[in-house]
Amino acid sequence: MGDMTIRLAGYSRRIAWRPWRLAGLSLLTCVVIALVSLACGRVWLPPGEWLAGLKRGEGAIWLIVTQLRLPRVVLAAEVGGALALSGWILQQVLRNPLASPDTLGLSGGASAAVVAYLALAAGQGGAWVRPVAAIAGALLVVASVYALALRGGRVTPYRLILIGVGMGALAGAVVTLMLIVGRAELASSAYVWLVGSVYGANRADAVTLGGLLALVLLFGVPLIRYALLAPLDDALAAGIGVSVPASRLALIGVASLLAGLAIAWGGAMAFVGLFAPHLARRWVAVSGSAQALAAVAIGASVVMSADLVGRTLFLPLDLPAGIFVAAVGAPFFIGLLIRETRTS
Amino acid sequence: MTSIRADELTLGYGRKTVVEGLTLDVPDGATTVIIGGNGSGKSTLLLALGRLLVPSRGRVLLAGADIQRSPTREIARRLALLPQQPRTPEAMTVRQLVALGRHPYQSWLAQWSQRDERMVERAMQRADVADLADRVVDTLSGGQRQRVWIALAVAQDTPLLLLDEPISFLDPAHQLDVLDLLRTLNRETRKTVVMVLHDLNLAARYGDHIIGMRDGRIVAEGTPETVMTADNVRAIFDLVCRIVPDPCVGTPMCVPVGRAL
Numbered sequence: 001m002g003d004m005t006i007r008l009a010g011y012s013r014r015i016a017w018r019p020w021r022l023a024g025l026s027l028l029t030c031v032v033i034a035l036v037s038l039a040c041g042r043v044w045l046p047p048g049e050w051l052a053g054l055k056r057g058e059g060a061i062w063l064i065v066t067q068l069r070l071p072r073v074v075l076a077a078e079v080g081g082a083l084a085l086s087g088w089i090l091q092q093v094l095r096n097p098l099a100s101p102d103t104l105g106l107s108g109g110a111s112a113a114v115v116a117y118l119a120l121a122a123g124q125g126g127a128w129v130r131p132v133a134a135i136a137g138a139l140l141v142v143a144s145v146y147a148l149a150l151r152g153g154r155v156t157p158y159r160l161i162l163i164g165v166g167m168g169a170l171a172g173a174v175v176t177l178m179l180i181v182g183r184a185e186l187a188s189s190a191y192v193w194l195v196g197s198v199y200g201a202n203r204a205d206a207v208t209l210g211g212l213l214a215l216v217l218l219f220g221v222p223l224i225r226y227a228l229l230a231p232l233d234d235a236l237a238a239g240i241g242v243s244v245p246a247s248r249l250a251l252i253g254v255a256s257l258l259a260g261l262a263i264a265w266g267g268a269m270a271f272v273g274l275f276a277p278h279l280a281r282r283w284v285a286v287s288g289s290a291q292a293l294a295a296v297a298i299g300a301s302v303v304m305s306a307d308l309v310g311r312t313l314f315l316p317l318d319l320p321a322g323i324f325v326a327a328v329g330a331p332f333f334i335g336l337l338i339r340e341t342r343t344s
Numbered sequence: 345m346t347s348i349r350a351d352e353l354t355l356g357y358g359r360k361t362v363v364e365g366l367t368l369d370v371p372d373g374a375t376t377v378i379i380g381g382n383g384s385g386k387s388t389l390l391l392a393l394g395r396l397l398v399p400s401r402g403r404v405l406l407a408g409a410d411i412q413r414s415p416t417r418e419i420a421r422r423l424a425l426l427p428q429q430p431r432t433p434e435a436m437t438v439r440q441l442v443a444l445g446r447h448p449y450q451s452w453l454a455q456w457s458q459r460d461e462r463m464v465e466r467a468m469q470r471a472d473v474a475d476l477a478d479r480v481v482d483t484l485s486g487g488q489r490q491r492v493w494i495a496l497a498v499a500q501d502t503p504l505l506l507l508d509e510p511i512s513f514l515d516p517a518h519q520l521d522v523l524d525l526l527r528t529l530n531r532e533t534r535k536t537v538v539m540v541l542h543d544l545n546l547a548a549r550y551g552d553h554i555i556g557m558r559d560g561r562i563v564a565e566g567t568p569e570t571v572m573t574a575d576n577v578r579a580i581f582d583l584v585c586r587i588v589p590d591p592c593v594g595t596p597m598c599v600p601v602g603r604a605l
């Protein structure tokens with residue numbers, strides 16, 4: 001079936017043609033959306049024009065594209081991609097199609113931690129505090145959800161989601177509380193961030209988040225192999241020499257880091273982490289790294305498109321991307337819940 | 345060699361004890377078949393032999409070393425265990441699944457060496473699933489799936505194979521195919537095979553060594569001729585039967601009469 005084998009010194013892989021072709025297609029879509037996003041805005045810049053502007057290395061067009069649009073587009077892609085990968089890993093590891101940073105309360109935990117930091121410390125203390133708070137919030141929630149869902153050494157999917165949704169609501173209460181006790185001017189900026197927005201992204205944001213995500217992936221990518229083994233029987237996985245609990249824990253950690261980082265910069269972007277991996281699994285039927293890559297591409301495309309819509313269709317308003325992401329994501333989640341309850 | 349033995353094993357789940365003080369010496373390079381009624385502890389014993397269940401007392405010794413203290417990967421290269429009814433992962437192709445058997449030999453860099461490829465292709469041919477290689481596993485029939493699991497265990501290329509009811513979902517022809525395959529592996533490469541079977545006649549025909557279990561204890565053990573007697577079958581299963589020689593191969597055959605009251 002046209003599969004390819006790569007063997008170079010110690011490196012060897014079998015590359016299945018079909019999944020990688022589909023992943024490539026979704027990546028291509030992602031690039032096209034990025035290019036369109038760079039061209040669109042308050043001023044329409046046809047690709048030829050902005051390419052010429054880029055070559056010149058100065059002037060108004062160069063400024064618009066590299067200083068305003070590019071960081072924003074890149075940040076949107078990073079946020080969407082990271083949330084999607086986080087969701088894909090969680091769905092795979094927990095063998096649960098309903099798992100995602102949203103349904104497990106991870107997003108809620110990260111949001112609550114960041115808003116608490118904004119309200120109580122007024123955003124003081126250095127640029128690193130916000131991502132650290134987001135990651136800590138995500139990890140704290142995921143750990144407590146897992147601990148609460150554990151019963152007799154086993155975790156059932158529904159228990160996990162129910163407790164996750166409960167913890168998410170609790171985190172929502174914390175957010176509200178913080179908005180009330182915090183200073184008034186905090187509220188509106190926090191709201192925009194909570195919904196999920198890449199408004200006002202600058203180059204430093206895009207580069208920092210990109211660098212941190214790359215760092216996480218450095219550890220995460222070798223672990224993807226274990227995410228593929230997760231749907232197996234624990235007994236069978238142990239039989240081929242995989243320590244199931246250890247790899248599961250490590251992967252949940254990676255998923256929390258990805259979601260925490262994405263949320264620190266882009267806000268919650270509700271449900272990207274749920275439906276991007278879902279679409280990827282529909283699209284690339286066979287699980288594997290290609291499917292994970294497709295999820296990333298879809299997540300990035302969705303957030304970029306949502307941001308494009310938010311900042312072009314409602315001019316002069318610049319609406320947060322999260323509004324449009326949630327408008328697509330929430331009905332999707334409800335539909336999925338209905339289908340899952342029907343089949344189980 | 346990779347002789348495996350159980351030493352005063354006590355096994356259970358939570359507070360419930362299933363097997364108590366069981367000692368067992370699996371003959372090297374032979375095919376051992378475990379028989380016994382439902383719930384007699386066959387699967388439990390096999391899980392413990394495959395170090396997937398921690399004994400509450402006693403030890404399992406693989407080549408003289410306590411299996412619970414040996415590295416997981418090391419064990420995975422020495423013994424393969426096929427659980428009774430493994431969950432079928434959705435969205436994996438047959439080849440992907442069989443290739444998992446190579447996991448104990450792989451690293452992050454090397455995931456498809458020439459040896460991996462050769463062993464996987466051969467395992468799929470031997471288990472008669474080569475034609476299904478690119479199919480997604482959860483679209484297969486129960487019997488086809490079972491052969492995929494067997495291919496996975498074979499691809500793991502271990503000197504010791506533990507199989508829990510490997511032929512339960514197969515049609516009669518494929519049952520014999522699998523048993524013949526296991527016999528070939530046993531005869532050609534001196535693999536030690538331990539399996540649970542429910543068909544007494546096939547157990548007697550393919551087993552060199554039979555273990556009869558009841559209530560977590562070994563009731564009878566030995567060659568098919570010594571174990572397959574009317575008295576033993578009654579002691580193991582509460583079944584009255586007559587033993588006649590198998591017309592094809594002469595091993596003892598059990599013709600059931602009825603349940604012992």
Ligand SMILES: Nc1ncnc2c1ncn2[C@@H]1O[C@H](COP(=O)(O)OP(=O)(O)O)[C@@H](O)[C@H]1O
Pocket residue numbers: 357360362380381382383384385386387388389
């Ligand atoms: N995961 C488990 N938890 C609790 N009890 C179990 C579990 N698995 C098996 N048992 C019990 O242990 C006993 C032996 O089961 P098993 O070894 O599966 O029997 P067999 O394979 O001979 O049919 C049975 O009474 C069964 O109910």
Ligand SMILES: [Mg+2]
Pocket residue numbers: 386387388428508
């Ligand atoms: Mg059993």
